[in-house]
Amino acid sequence: MNARVLDRTLIYGSAILLAVWVLIPFYIIAVSAFTPQARIFDFPKPLLPTAFSTDTMQFFVEARGVVPSVINSLLVALATIAFGLTLGTPAGYALARFHFRGREAFQVIVLATKMFPIAILSIPLAVTFLQLGLYDNLLAVALVHTAMALPFIILVTGGVFVAVSHELEEAAQTLGCTRWGAFLRVALPLALPGLAAAAIFTFVISWNEVFAATILTLRTRTLPALVLAGLGTSPLGFKFAGGLFMAMPAIVFIFLIRRYLMNLWGSR
Numbered sequence: 001m002n003a004r005v006l007d008r009t010l011i012y013g014s015a016i017l018l019a020v021w022v023l024i025p026f027y028i029i030a031v032s033a034f035t036p037q038a039r040i041f042d043f044p045k046p047l048l049p050t051a052f053s054t055d056t057m058q059f060f061v062e063a064r065g066v067v068p069s070v071i072n073s074l075l076v077a078l079a080t081i082a083f084g085l086t087l088g089t090p091a092g093y094a095l096a097r098f099h100f101r102g103r104e105a106f107q108v109i110v111l112a113t114k115m116f117p118i119a120i121l122s123i124p125l126a127v128t129f130l131q132l133g134l135y136d137n138l139l140a141v142a143l144v145h146t147a148m149a150l151p152f153i154i155l156v157t158g159g160v161f162v163a164v165s166h167e168l169e170e171a172a173q174t175l176g177c178t179r180w181g182a183f184l185r186v187a188l189p190l191a192l193p194g195l196a197a198a199a200i201f202t203f204v205i206s207w208n209e210v211f212a213a214t215i216l217t218l219r220t221r222t223l224p225a226l227v228l229a230g231l232g233t234s235p236l237g238f239k240f241a242g243g244l245f246m247a248m249p250a251i252v253f254i255f256l257i258r259r260y261l262m263n264l265w266g267s268r
Helices: 002-033 055-061 066-097 103-115 118-132 138-163 166-174 179-190 192-208 211-216 223-229 236-256 258-265
Strands: none
Touching (some): 002 055, 066 103, 066 138, 066 179, 066 223, 066 236, 103 138, 118 138, 118 211, 138 192, 138 211, 179 192, 192 236, 223 236
């Protein structure tokens, strides 16, 4: 009993320390974003904030181009989720259910796409989208983000569909469902927690991605691209507020979709 208690104490203690280590930078950014601009250079920072002001956040929100860039980021992230799940879910299902020639090679190719950094593809991508008339277009950014997120989506959804009982689909087919109907009515609802996890990964990848958005846009900037463009000339308060503003939507998205993750982990 004592050994079990010790093991649980070590596990929970390690988890708490890791969580604190991860949350410290976010806490500092959040405190600084709501610190009066006159005191933002104070050092060392107090553990508990002694002054609260929305001036820094208001300054950031009212800065030129911030609100349109937030809307652009949301549109690109949602389009990336739609494109990614539309393409990745059938691919993951096919890997989980069918055995075909080249199946292992396809899995390797999916993983190999992550070997190529986006930096070496920047010029070919820019030239391609210029030729297609999609340069400085949110659709181009969403397509690139979809290509970046698709390997994760395929791997996650493939693992989820492996865990879904194949016998349930066969039973649905014996009761009159087609193969497509069994997928929509049986397999897909059971896989929703995994699809929610894939959607979270996709949203975070798209929302935080900055390089492709910077290369492919000039006027229709996403929020990370806008913050990066003004990083060298913007005041410190702008940077803190921008960091908090970039982190919050992903946190809110995870909070809204958390119940699907709880179902995936077996919690109620």
